[in-house]
Amino acid sequence: MYATSSISLSVLSPQTWPFGLQWLPQPAYLVGGVVRDALLGRHADYLDLDFVMPEKAVETAQAIAHHHKAGFVLLDAERQIARVVFEQATADFAQQMGSSLEIDLQRRDFTVNAIAYNPHTEELIDPLEGFVDLKQSSIRMVASENLREDPLRLLRAYRQAAQLGFSLDAETRAVIRQFSPYLSQVAAERIQSELNYLFGSVQGTPWLTAAWQDGLLQAWFPQATAQSLAQIAAIDRSAISLVAACPSFKAELYASLRHTTKASRKGTKNSSSATGNKSANSNSGVEAGAAKAKLAGDHRTWITVAKLASLLSPDLAQAEVELLTLKYSRAEIQAALTIIKFLPQLQAVSVTAGLSCREQYFLFQSVGPVFPALMVRALAVGVPISVLLGLIERFLTPDDPVAHPMPLVSGQDLMTHLKLAAGPQIGQLLAEIQLARAEGLITTPANALELAAKMTKL
Ligand SMILES: Nc1ccn([C@@H]2O[C@H](COP(=O)(O)OP(=O)(O)OP(=O)(O)O)[C@@H](O)[C@H]2O)c(=O)n1
Numbered sequence: 001m002y003a004t005s006s007i008s009l010s011v012l013s014p015q016t017w018p019f020g021l022q023w024l025p026q027p028a029y030l031v032g033g034v035v036r037d038a039l040l041g042r043h044a045d046y047l048d049l050d051f052v053m054p055e056k057a058v059e060t061a062q063a064i065a066h067h068h069k070a071g072f073v074l075l076d077a078e079r080q081i082a083r084v085v086f087e088q089a090t091a092d093f094a095q096q097m098g099s100s101l102e103i104d105l106q107r108r109d110f111t112v113n114a115i116a117y118n119p120h121t122e123e124l125i126d127p128l129e130g131f132v133d134l135k136q137s138s139i140r141m142v143a144s145e146n147l148r149e150d151p152l153r154l155l156r157a158y159r160q161a162a163q164l165g166f167s168l169d170a171e172t173r174a175v176i177r178q179f180s181p182y183l184s185q186v187a188a189e190r191i192q193s194e195l196n197y198l199f200g201s202v203q204g205t206p207w208l209t210a211a212w213q214d215g216l217l218q219a220w221f222p223q224a225t226a227q228s229l230a231q232i233a234a235i236d237r238s239a240i241s242l243v244a245a246c247p248s249f250k251a252e253l254y255a256s257l258r259h260t261t262k263a264s265r266k267g268t269k270n271s272s273s274a275t276g277n278k279s280a281n282s283n284s285g286v287e288a289g290a291a292k293a294k295l296a297g298d299h300r301t302w303i304t305v306a307k308l309a310s311l312l313s314p315d316l317a318q319a320e321v322e323l324l325t326l327k328y329s330r331a332e333i334q335a336a337l338t339i340i341k342f343l344p345q346l347q348a349v350s351v352t353a354g355l356s357c358r359e360q361y362f363l364f365q366s367v368g369p370v371f372p373a374l375m376v377r378a379l380a381v382g383v384p385i386s387v388l389l390g391l392i393e394r395f396l397t398p399d400d401p402v403a404h405p406m407p408l409v410s411g412q413d414l415m416t417h418l419k420l421a422a423g424p425q426i427g428q429l430l431a432e433i434q435l436a437r438a439e440g441l442i443t444t445p446a447n448a449l450e451l452a453a454k455m456t457k458l
């Protein structure tokens with residue numbers, strides 16, 4: 001135990017919390033990432049407070065939530081863990097595991113995450129010498145049994161190494177390799193959220209590759225090869241090249257998909273009983289997790305979907321099974337499958353001939369909003385940038401008749417003017433009108449009606 005005078009821990013001060021110190025019983029400790037990050041001088045983009053206390057954890061959370069009109073979620077009744085969700089912060093309150101704080105810390109994942117701070121006395125408690133590992137930028141397990149107890153920690157090691165810019169202690173890595181088959185026992189939602197972080201940044205890529213090399217991804221992506229991982233690195237480079245060639249495409253590539261998904265990095269159902277491995281047992285818990293993931297910058301973009309698609313089987317049915325197993329949302333599954341389905345068409349394009357107007361029209365129609373993900377994946381697998389830039393220009397032009405056709409006439413117009421009955425023929429005529437427009441053959445509604453009249457007489 002040592003006093004904090006030599007280190008600036010102002011970020012841990014109750015002044016930064018959304019509630020006052022008087023709400024906490026004595027003793028109570030801050031633990032986990034917030035302490036680690038404060039010691040590193042690392043400012044997370046949002047406040048994620050984890051408290052442990054020998055008793056009254058849930059009552060404390062309840063009282064704080066009630067007084068501050070914040071959200072309250074009982075994450076685990078048995079282990080007495082509750083979450084209070086504020087607008088700009090989340091605070092978890094857990095009953096200490098075991099009869100002392102030291103025992104609780106000994107049951108955690110990595111030494112750098114097993115440092116506690118007592119806000120009442122302003123002291124750090126570091127029995128596992130996590131501070132030494134922090135200074136050496138090293139992720140070191142507390143004990144191999146702890147990794148066995150909650151195998152998600154195997155993958156967390158790579159995610160946290162990526163996030164912190166740390167290395168993985170050699171002995172820890174050897175244990176992870178040995179335990180890698182146990183990762184298949186972990187709830188898919190928890191795996192997914194770690195993966196999303198690894199997909200979400202350039203720094204994640206080498207660690208994703210390391211995780212694959214160490215056998216952590218095989219159970220979830222049985223078809224992934226060294227080449228798949230190389231393609232993920234190529235996606236990082238391709239995104240840079242596309243933005244350099246076409247700066248206005250950046251906003252499209254990095255558009256957030258989070259509104260389309262409810263998967264969360266914490267608070268999803270699981271059966272593990274490890275310390276700090278908080279699990280929600282209600283839907284509101286999932287919501288709380290999602291809210292937190294959103295605050296934490298769980299950035300799902302078209303680039304992350306393109307990376308995900310790189311690891312999947314090229315067989316659509318098989319890829320869908322892999323995505324469903326990982327509990328990806330409908331929207332993400334649709335997006336990843338669209339990439340897999342249309343990539344071969346782009347790979348087959350000859351640079352000289354390019355895609356015909358008609359082919360482009362159908363490509364835009366079929367791919368829809370997934371287009372940016374398909375472009376970055378296509379460039380990563382070697383489709384010439386010249387082929388892609390033409391398509392991107394169309395995509396970025398709001399009134400482009402090929403990428404964004406506006407109907408010249410409606411189905412109703414056709415029925416009224418040509419005295420046709422409703423039926424599949426109307427849809428076919430509308431498609432032909434759009435195509436003729438895309439090819440520059442017609443420009444006005446009158447032209448469209450003429451064309452349709454001609455076609456019905458054929
Ligand atoms: N599977 C897990 C999850 C969490 N923890 C412990 O619970 C703390 C808080 O967990 P969490 O907030 O998920 O992670 P952080 O380490 O705080 O990292 P982040 O910056 O991602 O919040 C961790 O530091 C660690 O002590 C653990 O031992 N095993």
Ligand SMILES: [Mg+2]
Binds near residue numbers: 032034048050
């Ligand atoms: Mg945390």
